[in-house]
Amino acid sequence: MTRLSNVVFWIAAVTFSVAMLALAMLACRIIEQALDSKKDFWDIATAIGTCGAVAVALWFGLRQETLRRRDSVVRARLIGAYLTPRLSVLLDAACKTRIILQTPIGELPLTSKYGQAESACRPMGWVIPPDDLAALTPLPRSTAFRLARAIALMNAVASDIPVKGPSFQRLTTFRTALLNGFIASWEEQLDEAIDLMTAVQAELLSVSAGLVRPA
Known part of the structure; x- marks a missing residue:
């Protein structure tokens, strides 16, 4: 049961990461067309990428903490x-x-x-x-x-x-x-x-x- 839940977790994590990447690329494309400036586009893209990386890291951290607490309760x-x-x-x-x-x-x-x-x-x-x-x-x-x-x-x-x-x-x-x-x-x-x-x-x-x- 634990192995199955881990597989489901990693599938969800990969799907979430791909979805975030696709949304970020779409947002960057829209911003690039609106600003018509490569420099502003890359500044905004960097900011979005940083926020996305932080969000993913927090999500992974919270997930690992949840698993750790569950294991400690079972023990x-x-x-x-x-x-x-x-x-x-x-x-x-x-x-x-x-x-x-x-x-x-x-x-x-x-x-x-x-x-x-x-x-x-x-x-x-x-x-x-x-x-x-x-x-x-x-x-x-x-x-x-x-x-x-x-x-x-x-x-x-x-x-x-x-x-x-x-x-x-x-x-x-x-x-x-x-x-x-x-x-x-x-x-x-x-x-x-x-x-x-x-x-x-x-x-x-x-x-x-x-x-x-x-x-």
Whole structure:
């Protein structure tokens, strides 16, 4: 389909150029007869030729930019379709981690809460390749920027829990209060990440839906 559209484009471009040349020659002929002066004729012909060349160059430039943007949108949709299953894993890990962190202390001791949260959050350590993230920038509603923010928040929590958790194996009153503060911070980051990721996933499913055709 792309090859056919390129052939049609070049046929149209050649036809347009020939038509412009024919019109320019006709206009020059009429002007020459009206002015009855070779010098004025060539001055005007040069001006017309320059304007025509600029018009053709602008047309070709706009056409190439249109093709480039179309290709970038198609690539963004493909990358989105590729990333969607992985984002589902991250979203599931974030939701499970948040549930564990929000479990009351009476139902789940802090030490157990840390251990389960560390295990649940491991998938959130995944980092999206920068090229894939950049490829999503043509998508609407700032999808790439929201995804970058969501991934950054999840990465921060996934790296923070294993570092801070082991120091609270022997809890004191002070350490319990400190760990509760960390948990509240992790919950806040996860809440924002889950909201962003949910919106991103819905957008990616929407834009990539047209790539899947029933057999």
